[in-house]
Amino acid sequence: xxxxxxxxxxxxxxxxxxxxxxxxxxxxxxxxxxxxxxxxxxxxxxxxxxxxxxxxxxxxxxxxxxxxxxxxxxxxxxxxxxxxxxxxxxxxxxxxxxxxxxxxxxxxxxxxxxxxxxxxxxxxxxxxxxxxxxxxxxxxxxxxxxxxxxxxxxxxxxxxxxxxxxxxxxxxxxxxxxxxxxxxxxxxxxxxxxxxxxxxxxxxxxxxxxxxxxxxxxxxxxxxxx
Numbered sequence: 001x002x003x004x005x006x007x008x009x010x011x012x013x014x015x016x017x018x019x020x021x022x023x024x025x026x027x028x029x030x031x032x033x034x035x036x037x038x039x040x041x042x043x044x045x046x047x048x049x050x051x052x053x054x055x056x057x058x059x060x061x062x063x064x065x066x067x068x069x070x071x072x073x074x075x076x077x078x079x080x081x082x083x084x085x086x087x088x089x090x091x092x093x094x095x096x097x098x099x100x101x102x103x104x105x106x107x108x109x110x111x112x113x114x115x116x117x118x119x120x121x122x123x124x125x126x127x128x129x130x131x132x133x134x135x136x137x138x139x140x141x142x143x144x145x146x147x148x149x150x151x152x153x154x155x156x157x158x159x160x161x162x163x164x165x166x167x168x169x170x171x172x173x174x175x176x177x178x179x180x181x182x183x184x185x186x187x188x189x190x191x192x193x194x195x196x197x198x199x200x201x202x203x204x205x206x207x208x209x210x211x212x213x214x215x216x217x218x219x220x221x222x223x224x225x226x
Contacts, residue, residue: 002055003055003056004053005021005023005027005051006020006021006063007019007031007051007098008050010046011043011046012044015080016042018039018042019060019063019067021057040077046171048082049090050098051095051096051097053092053093054094086108102168114191120222124218127146127212128147129192129210130211131143133159139161143155143195145192154183156183156185158199160176161199161201169197175187183198207222
């Protein structure tokens with residue numbers, strides 16, 4: 001029974017993911033090539049989750065069948081919520097390869113939470129949102145987030161906090177370039193809470209840390225749609 005790695009990657013296009021497989025010894029080189037060169041004329045690929053399993057050829061074929069209606073013809077691209085894919089992959093019997101500092105159980109729980117929350121994100125209009133440094137618990141963090149087409153971009157120049165402890169962090173925070181407490185480049189996130197992580201360096205409720213231009217929390221947008 002062949003053993004290999006099944007992975008899912010996000011792309012620069014919100015809601016478009018790549019699902020693929022590779023040999024156990026080829027994972028890093030495969031990820032490097034895709035992240036550097038793109039795939040099927042789509043760029044901005046980023047590794048999101050990977051698991052090493054037995055009989056990986058058959059398991060990948062099963063995934064292709066399950067998600068066949070969401071597949072971009074002739075490719076390994078799918079119009080899917082990446083958290084749905086992570087839920088399925090983290091349920092397989094195997095060894096998680098990426099991310100390394102998070103258990104399969106944690107990955108499943110986080111994906112489940114993100115999927116539940118994402119059903120409400122559609123109520124957030126495209127626009128500019130802010131984090132108020134004067135609010136209790138913000139500790140001086142000051143940031144701007146731009147919502148556009150289902151993505152949430154933390155803008156360069158945002159003032160960010162740093163927790164010195166060695167703890168799990170989402171990829172958006174781990175790869176963010178922060179110098180002297182200031183974000184040096186835009187960071188694209190898939191949820192307001194992930195955008196909050198980039199700024200606060202801790203778990204947070206994105207609905208209750210970001211505000212509209214007139215000072216209301218994002219939560220008020222969700223309530224107005226009920």
